Amino acid sequence: MADNMGVLVFCEVTNGKLAGSAAEGLGIGKQLAASLGQELNAVLIGSGVNANADMVASLGAAKVYVADDPILKDYQTDPYIQVLQKVAAEMKPAILILGQSSVGRDLAPRIAFRLGSSATLDCIELAIDPAGKKLLMTKPVYGGNARAIFTSVTMPQVVTIRTKAMTPAQPDPSKKGQVIKVDAGLTPDSVKAKLVNKVAQQAEGVRLEDAAVVVCGGRGIGGAEGFKQLDELAKLLKGATGASRPPCDNGWLPQTQQIGLTGKIVAPELYIAIALSGSSQHMSGCSGSKTIVAINKDPEANIFREARFGVVGDWKKILPAFTAKVKELLAA
């Protein structure tokens, strides 16, 4: 256990580009490595990902382990575990950081258990305990109603980090890293659970994750028809429309538009929450928003404990008048 040293960041690549979690992982990874007085390294897995190695080095990784193989083109659990196992055997990291994405959620527990250790997912804070040099991993539990701080008895300490919870590392092009090729001995038999197709279900317009304004509706909107009014406001504010879980479960809008603990995490400038109660699980996905505005007919709704501004009343009356006034103000 004392052998394990340094921080390793799994840098996810989507459609050829580094995912946001890579810079965020390297940002927090750099701090943790500095507190430990140890090295910050990174791993890139995919096909054609060699091209991302310089960028990863410029973000602060001393060594960049690269597994570049056609088998790794799309994320598949088993070969990705095999690669990480190989890198972990070479580097013996004390800490392994991944993003809390579809990939990280799947991969982090598997690699942690495979290495004889444990993982803590969806961390919003990471620090080194000055006394025991252990990683203190803070994550929301009970759907966001509480937080827990975990430590790991075993090594490596594996974490995923919540989107936008950590400050990203800034690139410094003068920084060069050492690129190390990884041959994990992959064969077609390495793949057990096999990806056979990918189906995109993207909504049109501004992506929810990138939007500066999010107009979000809940169960109280009552149907797909009502969401058209939310779309209108979102369009006006150059934002995106999202929803709590019930509207997605009911098929009023695509499942990919769900915001929350088990949906998307957003942190826009302005979050307009309409006819949703503000459950802890929903707030987990939007509490990082700069300003939250609530419209709800129930003055006791939890959303009014979370919002900065609010109106109590029926959204059917409030929203059209609000949209009209916004239009007028923006035109002036």
Added chain:
Amino acid sequence: MNLIVCVKQVIDPEAPPASFKIDPATNKATVQGAAPVIDPYGEYAVEASLKIKEAKGGKVTAVCLGTALQREVVKKPLSMGADDLVLLEDEAYVNGDTWSTASALAAAIKKIGAYDIILTGREASDTNAGQVGPAIAEILGIPCATIVKKIEILDGKARVERMVADGYEVIEIPLPCVLTITNELGEPRYPTIKGIMMAKRKEPIVWKPADLGVDAAKLGASGSRAKMAKLFQPVKEGKCEIIGGDTPEEAAAKLAMRLREAKVL
């Protein structure tokens, strides 16, 4: 098809956040005025197993680990249509982490013997961990697909749909395997009157650590690889400015103006 579904008894996650409290003496969470429930994603896993049973035939065994398990709560899978219920109910099993929980569940699964698919929820509503399913897969050395919303059984394998950020993936996974289930599967069925009557009569099977033949040092807190150092409630400032008006329309217009003034718009 031999289907094993893992379900957990939890405090009600849908109780109003204001009723949620942590007892600092025990580091345990409670909600006032709400009874415990079956963990919601576990319930989706039960629904998934029943769908497979309907399509292919077979047997559904539910397994639940905990203490003070309320029979009317943990019998819900039976009333929905599961065939058997195994309870791992003992102090030695609890206060562990996802690894020690999964170790006990995997030992029970081995004792049950025949399994084609093991189903869990994508994450429990209390731990929000999403790890017990993957851990069972690692212990049993079988493949696993997470966040699954649809399952179709083919010859010797399953074709599943896995939710990802911008859509879904179609994955073919050989049996036996572990699948963790998400709400996009569709609402769990309600128990039928017949199911409730059957569940009333059915006695759950209770297995103690000795029945599983596992070392108590591998269970609960002593078998944990992760330790919870602290459990606390984040402080909320909660200073909402409520904007009123004589009519809803007036309040709406005032809201827009106030947002402009605050430079939010």
